[in-house]
Amino acid sequence: xxxxxxxxxxxxxxxxxxxxxxxxxxxxxxxxxxxxxxxxxxxxxxxxxxxxxxxxxxxxxxxxxxxxxxxxxxxxxxxxxxxxxxxxxxxxxxxxxxxxxxxxxxxxxxxxxxxxxxxxxxxxxxxxxxxxxxxxxxxxxxxxxxxxxxxxxxxxxxxxxxxxxxxxxxxxxxxxxxxxxxxxxxxxxxxxxxxxxxxxxxxxxxxxxxxxxxxxxxxxxxxxxxxxxxxxxxxxxxxxxxxxxxxxxxxxxxxxxxxxxxxxxxxxxxxxxxxxxxxxxxxxxxxxxxxxxxxxxxxxxxxxxxxxxxxxxxxxxxxxxxxxxxxxxxxxxxxxxxxxxxxxxxxxxxxxxxxxxxxxxxxxxxxxxxxxxxxxxxxxxxxxxxxxxxxxxxxxxxxxxxxxxxxxxxxxxxxxxxxxxxxxxxxxxxxxxxxxxxxxxxxxxxxxx
Amino acid sequence: xxxxxxxxxxxxxxxxxxxxxxxxxxxxxxxxxxxxxxxxxxxxxxxxxxxxxxxxxxxxxxxxxxxxxxxxxxxxxxxxxxxxxxxxxxxxxxxxxxxxxxxxxxxxxxxxxxxxxxxxxxxxxxxxxxxxxxxxxxxxxxxxxxxxxxxxxxxxxxxxxxxxxxxxxxxxxxxxxxxxxxxxxxxxxxxxxxxxxxxxxxxxxxxxxxxxxxxxxxxxxxxxxxxxxxxxxxxxxxxxxxxxxxxxxxxxxxxxxxx
Numbered sequence: 001x002x003x004x005x006x007x008x009x010x011x012x013x014x015x016x017x018x019x020x021x022x023x024x025x026x027x028x029x030x031x032x033x034x035x036x037x038x039x040x041x042x043x044x045x046x047x048x049x050x051x052x053x054x055x056x057x058x059x060x061x062x063x064x065x066x067x068x069x070x071x072x073x074x075x076x077x078x079x080x081x082x083x084x085x086x087x088x089x090x091x092x093x094x095x096x097x098x099x100x101x102x103x104x105x106x107x108x109x110x111x112x113x114x115x116x117x118x119x120x121x122x123x124x125x126x127x128x129x130x131x132x133x134x135x136x137x138x139x140x141x142x143x144x145x146x147x148x149x150x151x152x153x154x155x156x157x158x159x160x161x162x163x164x165x166x167x168x169x170x171x172x173x174x175x176x177x178x179x180x181x182x183x184x185x186x187x188x189x190x191x192x193x194x195x196x197x198x199x200x201x202x203x204x205x206x207x208x209x210x211x212x213x214x215x216x217x218x219x220x221x222x223x224x225x226x227x228x229x230x231x232x233x234x235x236x237x238x239x240x241x242x243x244x245x246x247x248x249x250x251x252x253x254x255x256x257x258x259x260x261x262x263x264x265x266x267x268x269x270x271x272x273x274x275x276x277x278x279x280x281x282x283x284x285x286x287x288x289x290x291x292x293x294x295x296x297x298x299x300x301x302x303x304x305x306x307x308x309x310x311x312x313x314x315x316x317x318x319x320x321x322x323x324x325x326x327x328x329x330x331x332x333x334x335x336x337x338x339x340x341x342x343x344x345x346x347x348x349x350x351x352x353x354x355x356x357x358x359x360x361x362x363x364x365x366x367x368x369x370x371x372x373x374x375x376x377x378x379x380x381x382x383x384x385x386x387x388x389x390x391x392x393x394x395x396x397x398x399x400x401x402x403x404x405x406x407x408x409x410x411x412x413x414x415x416x417x418x419x420x421x422x423x424x425x426x427x428x429x430x431x432x433x434x435x436x437x438x439x440x441x442x443x444x445x446x447x448x449x
Numbered sequence: 450x451x452x453x454x455x456x457x458x459x460x461x462x463x464x465x466x467x468x469x470x471x472x473x474x475x476x477x478x479x480x481x482x483x484x485x486x487x488x489x490x491x492x493x494x495x496x497x498x499x500x501x502x503x504x505x506x507x508x509x510x511x512x513x514x515x516x517x518x519x520x521x522x523x524x525x526x527x528x529x530x531x532x533x534x535x536x537x538x539x540x541x542x543x544x545x546x547x548x549x550x551x552x553x554x555x556x557x558x559x560x561x562x563x564x565x566x567x568x569x570x571x572x573x574x575x576x577x578x579x580x581x582x583x584x585x586x587x588x589x590x591x592x593x594x595x596x597x598x599x600x601x602x603x604x605x606x607x608x609x610x611x612x613x614x615x616x617x618x619x620x621x622x623x624x625x626x627x628x629x630x631x632x633x634x635x636x637x638x639x640x641x642x643x644x645x646x647x648x649x650x651x652x653x654x655x656x657x658x659x660x661x662x663x664x665x666x667x668x669x670x671x672x673x674x675x676x677x678x679x680x681x682x683x684x685x686x687x688x689x690x691x692x693x694x695x696x697x698x699x700x701x702x703x704x705x706x707x708x
């Protein structure tokens with residue numbers, strides 16, 4: 001690697017040897033090892049564990065980005081996400097639940113990233129597709145279905161698997177249904193219509209308990225079925241002593257992990273194809289894109305449909321994992337949260353969307369509540385914090401502040417798309433980009449065979 | 450048979466008749482210019498031809514098909530490509546990607562092919578990249594393939610727009626002021642390039658241009674628009690001496706003087 005040392009920032013000088021060459025292998029192995037060690041030796045639920053946990057998840061993204069052999073990344077991934085994390089989960093079930101939740105939102109963020117990041121269509125009602133998938137499984141797996149027709153009973157729990165596909169198709173159809181009327185709209189107008197659509201779905205779910213009780217209204221659907229556990233005997237034989245609930249946690253963790261992996265592969269491949277380029281062209285300049293023969297309507301619909309289908313699948317998983325869904329689960333704030341993940345991570349960037357999802361979920365579930373409780377303890381211990389100030393009430397404020405600060409200092413996101421980086425800062429071409437170019441060349445040679 | 454036949458095209462914006470009953474024919478393999486003072490309706494006419502605007506009256510027949518009222522992307526897919534007066538590249542995509550976008554309609558990979566990374570898709574992508582590089586070579590910016598389009602110097606952006614248009618394997622290319630803002634040296638290079646479009650690649654060219662030296666040196670036929678109407682048509686010599694053209698450009702006194 002040629003180093004124009006003078007033109008490199010300190011950050012680049014430090015990270016460059018860590019992201020390529022033999023040092024990268026050593027660094028990554030060491031990184032994962034240390035985090036694993038810290039996690040497994042201290043599985044208590046506290047702030048330090050939270051931080052290590054975030055660093056641990058981050059290691060996967062660092063590996064994803066580093067220039068090391070694919071087999072090495074796969075091995076690291078399998079060890080970290082396939083073995084260490086689930087094992088840690090058996091020590092502290094709270095974290096495996098967080099990881100699963102983070103995985104669900106990673107898939108959602110990746111899906112929304114297709115719509116917002118790739119195609120540039122601001123969608124504020126994305127959670128609607130999630131709701132469609134969730135309610136599909138919620139209704140069909142419980143006695144709710146009997147309200148539609150008394151002759152119908154809940155489907156067999158094993159139908160969960162085909163329902164993943166059904167959820168995908170339902171998401172797809174809803175995506176097209178939303179897409180069709182709004183295709184002529186752009187920017188703000190599109191955002192408002194999608195926002196309305198998201199609310200419509202929620203309100204429908206809220207009110208569809210009369211005249212026929214389909215969704216059970218605001219009370220929500222409870223006792224949603226989980227699929228029968230697979231490989232239970234094998235797991236038990238491995239010596240894992242766990243009740244069904246623990247096993248279900250592991251089951252959903254692995255299921256979500258697989259779906260997220262598939263999502264990443266699909267999204268990454270689409271991005272580097274004629275379809276991804278067409279989306280990007282539409283985002284950059286619609287008139288010019290159409291002048292290249294790109295069918296605008298079809299491409300936008302495709303973006304909507306694909307983005308929505310990921311949400312549909314995850315909806316089914318979510319309903320089954322949570323056992324309970326109700327309309328407020330799918331409110332506007334949820335859509336905005338997913339959008340915040342995409343923007344925080346970096347619009348159009350796949351690792352960015354994943355990082356955003358992980359960070360926002362962690363902030364939501366772990367770090368902010370924990371900070372609040374730390375503050376509260378300090379308050380109780382006599383720290384000079386006014387008694388009227390209840391830290392738990394201010395979690396969202398911190399979250400909002402964080403977003404504002406992010407947008408001011410790093411508008412392109414935490415992990416911007418390689419090519420997007422310049423857009424906001426207008427710097428000249430750096431060594432890093434030349435390096436990125438080298439990265440793309442081997443794949444070019446590969447395709448040449 | 451003519452490659453492009455536009456008959457009695459009229460385009461109205463509110464009370465303004467931007468293009469008024471213009472009939473315009475282009476033979477295959479020719480270089481044709483459309484000239485006229487600012488606001489004469491030249492770009493509007495281009496926009497009607499390429500489907501960005503629908504004409505109030507008239508028909509457009511291209512490559513034997515009546516394309517009146519077609520969408521822009523359908524017309525582009527049929528082999529009519531254009532560049533824009535105010536350069537409309539995909540600024541945050543690389544030079545190479547811009548050209549690849551131009552090939553969109555010629556790439557067949559289905560969504561399943563893309564997701565499964567099938568052999569056909571990989572082969573097609575590799576081929577597309579080679580073709581794109583060939584086009585970048587043709588316009589002379591192959592060494593800049595990985596730069597962002599918006600970072601290119603002005604002249605190179607114009608070249609890239611032409612390369613992107615060529616990626617669609619067009620029968621007809623419409624260039625809207627391809628040398629606007631260029632210095633004489635760059636203009637000379639651009640003139641060469643336009644000539645090579647026709648001579649090397651057999652593409653028919655329609656040109657909107659204000660640089661009269663370029664127009665007069667390259668065009669086989671010239672049409673002159675003024676206030677939306679076609680006021681003259683003919684070869685270089687006929688246009689040069691046409692009193693109505695001189696009047697439109699220089700005013701009535703000058704026309705009398707020339708006569």
